[in-house]
Amino acid sequence: MMTALLILWGGLTLVLIVLLIYRGTLTMHEDDQLFLDGAEDHMQREQQELITRMNRITPWVRLCGAGSAGLILVIAGAWFFTNLTR
Secondary structure, X not given: OHHXXXXXXXXXXXXXXXXXXXXXXXXXXXXXXXXXXXXXXXXXXXXXXXXXXXXXHHHHHHHXXXXXXXHHHHHHHHHHHHHHHO
């Protein structure tokens, strides 16, 4: 059981790391600008697309982070319980 939990935790943590790296690359391209001219509409659309992508990723990052933290607590509790009852 412990091996399966560790594999599950490792996979979930790997997904979390990949999502954090992807979100980091998105935030590198994000600018806080005010577009006043119509000639810069394409830049405004690109910024809106980046914001939309980040808004879609944020709940998954939170879910994976909470899942990873919860699993490591379960693993630590199971390990402690098995060593205590041994």
